[in-house]
Amino acid sequence: MNTPAPPRPRRAPLLRALGVLILLAPWMLIALGAAYAALRFLPDRAVTYADPVEHFKYGSTGGERESGFPYWIWQALPQVCSEHLPGKGYASLGLIQEDGRDLPIGVSKRRHLGLDRVFLNCAVCHTSTVRDTAGAPPRLIVGMPAHRFDIRAFETFFFDCAAGPTFSREFIVPEIDRLAGGLGPIDRYLVYPVAIALMRERLLMLRGRFSFVFDQPAWGPGRVDTFNSAKVLFNFPMQALPAQELLGASDFPSIWHQRKRMTRDDGARMELHWDGNNTHTEERNKSAAFGTGTTPPTIDLAAIGRVEEWLLDAAPPPYPYGIDETLAARGATLYTQYCADCHGASGSDFRGARVGHVTPLAEIGTDRARLDSYTRELALNQATLYAGYPHRFRHFRKTGGYANMPLDGLWLRAPYLHNGSVPTLRDLLEPAAARPARFYRGGDVYDPLRVGFVSTTPAAGLFLFDTTVPGNGNGGHEGAAYGTELPAADKDALVEFLKTF
Numbered sequence: 001m002n003t004p005a006p007p008r009p010r011r012a013p014l015l016r017a018l019g020v021l022i023l024l025a026p027w028m029l030i031a032l033g034a035a036y037a038a039l040r041f042l043p044d045r046a047v048t049y050a051d052p053v054e055h056f057k058y059g060s061t062g063g064e065r066e067s068g069f070p071y072w073i074w075q076a077l078p079q080v081c082s083e084h085l086p087g088k089g090y091a092s093l094g095l096i097q098e099d100g101r102d103l104p105i106g107v108s109k110r111r112h113l114g115l116d117r118v119f120l121n122c123a124v125c126h127t128s129t130v131r132d133t134a135g136a137p138p139r140l141i142v143g144m145p146a147h148r149f150d151i152r153a154f155e156t157f158f159f160d161c162a163a164g165p166t167f168s169r170e171f172i173v174p175e176i177d178r179l180a181g182g183l184g185p186i187d188r189y190l191v192y193p194v195a196i197a198l199m200r201e202r203l204l205m206l207r208g209r210f211s212f213v214f215d216q217p218a219w220g221p222g223r224v225d226t227f228n229s230a231k232v233l234f235n236f237p238m239q240a241l242p243a244q245e246l247l248g249a250s251d252f253p254s255i256w257h258q259r260k261r262m263t264r265d266d267g268a269r270m271e272l273h274w275d276g277n278n279t280h281t282e283e284r285n286k287s288a289a290f291g292t293g294t295t296p297p298t299i300d301l302a303a304i305g306r307v308e309e310w311l312l313d314a315a316p317p318p319y320p321y322g323i324d325e326t327l328a329a330r331g332a333t334l335y336t337q338y339c340a341d342c343h344g345a346s347g348s349d350f351r352g353a354r355v356g357h358v359t360p361l362a363e364i365g366t367d368r369a370r371l372d373s374y375t376r377e378l379a380l381n382q383a384t385l386y387a388g389y390p391h392r393f394r395h396f397r398k399t400g401g402y403a404n405m406p407l408d409g410l411w412l413r414a415p416y417l418h419n420g421s422v423p424t425l426r427d428l429l430e431p432a433a434a435r436p437a438r439f440y441r442g443g444d445v446y447d448p449l450r451v452g453f454v455s456t457t458p459a460a461g462l463f464l465f466d467t468t469v470p471g472n473g474n475g476g477h478e479g480a481a482y483g484t485e486l487p488a489a490d491k492d493a494l495v496e497f498l499k500t501f
């Protein structure tokens with residue numbers, strides 16, 4: 001028997017659609033959530049600048065990916081932890097704040113993991129200011145040593161802040177709210193609380209690993225212990241290392257004219273870094289990038305490539321305070337006789353039989369701590385750093401002294417020597433016993449008489465540098481070959497000529 005099936009009760013199309021929707025709802029929510037998360041957390045975009053100088057000052061080298069601080073936490077901390085700063089804001093640590101910028105020079109920004117993240121770039125250690133008088137506006141000079149930036153006080157600020165009670169969402173989120181003008185619920189209840197907890201944990205971990213730094217005498221502004229920090233990053237057992245390898249604060253150097261620093265008179269590469277431990281400017285750049293928080297997988301090679309390219313021919317500005325040409329001409333003769341072999345024919349001609357060679361420690365006689373801090377073992381570790389990458393380090397090696405380097409932009413490189421232990425050029429031409437035993441570092445008011453920064457009078461933010469502290473010795477680079485036995489008038493003439501560099 002064929003009885004037709006009873007007609008199915010017709011559901012309203014609207015209801016049907018609703019049923020489907022209800023069935024699919026969890027999946028749609030997940031898909032929407034995933035789309036939000038992808039849009040929010042996947043983009044990896046650095047803020048970029050067309051102008052190479054702006055790129056140098058504010059561009060990213062990739063450090064934010066591994067080490068970046070969330071932008072708003074960076075902005076909130078000077079208020080939340082003001083008791084750990086020597087003065088007002090990041091400027092009190094010697095960072096340079098330009099008008100109309102939200103970040104100091106040397107701090108770059110990248111969108112990564114759903115947040116704007118900031119970290120340091122090359123300019124933080126290689127850019128600074130000069131003032132003609134205490135009341136004059138600062139001249140900004142890229143490529144010169146950041147002689148006012150106190151990187152250890154900078155690290156200490158973050159470590160102490162993280163260890164204190166205010167590094168928590170209860171204090172930081174309201175401050176971000178105030179600065180950013182209100183946070184959405186996802187940021188307020190999820191993103192920032194997690195970011196604050198992660199950042200705190202990471203800072204406390206680093207604080208533990210870098211504890212050896214707190215046993216060292218203060219570096220003062222413009223100096224950093226480069227290679228001991230590298231040992232920490234390579235997980236060296238710092239407590240077990242011999243004491244003489246644990247001290248190596250060196251002055252930030254200038255970094256202009258890298259192209260001319262590639263080859264020396266005998267056709268080989270110049271041995272550079274203070275102790276001449278690397279002959280390749282490309283590797284010195286990448287090893288420096290390691291110091292800006294990048295690691296082999298996170299380094300932004302294209303961005304570093306732009307900096308590298310610009311550094312090849314970047315030049316220092318000329319000495320602005322007038323030069324006595326007659327006196328300088330007399331000085332030129334003395335310079336050619338005494339100094340040119342080791343330091344190059346002039347401030348722009350780097351030819352000289354011994355330029356880019358290492359002078360043995362016994363001969364140069366300057367403080368040995370920086371030399372001893374760089375060990376064969378560290379060289380071996382650096383050789384493995386980029387293993388498997390085409391840009392693997394191959395040219396780091398242990399040397400026995402300090403490098404004879406070109407003196408371009410010399411007027412901007414005070415205090416002098418690798419440890420910054422001699423305040424002015426005129427002082428460097430005196431025997432060590434007659435050089436200032438204590439002086440103030442970190443000022444940017446210029447002293448055109450002695451050629452260097454005013455260093456004899458205390459002022460807010462200056463650091464009293466004591467040459468009797470281990471690693472700070474101001475001996476060496478003295479004797480007949482180094483001009484310290486010349487009559488005073490000859491020394492004056494030499495200094496006048498060095499102003500042309």
Ligand code: HEC
Pocket residue numbers: 061120121122123124125126151224226250251252253254255258261272273274275281284285288289291292304307308
């Ligand atoms: C934390 C501070 C700091 C940062 C950041 C930094 N540098 Fe340096 N740089 C130094 C110090 C200190 C030295 C000297 C190291 C030594 O020989 O002891 C140096 C040395 C150099 C030299 C070698 C100078 C020479 O010819 O002997 C170059 C080139 C250089 N840096 C480039 C860079 C570049 C490029 C960056 C960014 C990718 C960078 N630096 C980031 C502190 C820094």
Ligand code: HEC
Pocket residue numbers: 274335338339340342343354359364366367402403404405407410413415416417418419425428477481482483494
């Ligand atoms: C035998 C080679 C040699 C001779 C000769 C020599 N120097 Fe040097 N000079 C060096 C070395 C090596 C250093 C680095 C020493 C250190 O930092 O510990 C240096 C450092 C310097 C610095 C410090 C650079 C800086 O950026 O801090 C100045 C300035 C300088 N020499 C000037 C002179 C002058 C001027 C003469 C000639 C009167 C001279 N030197 C002669 C090898 C030499």
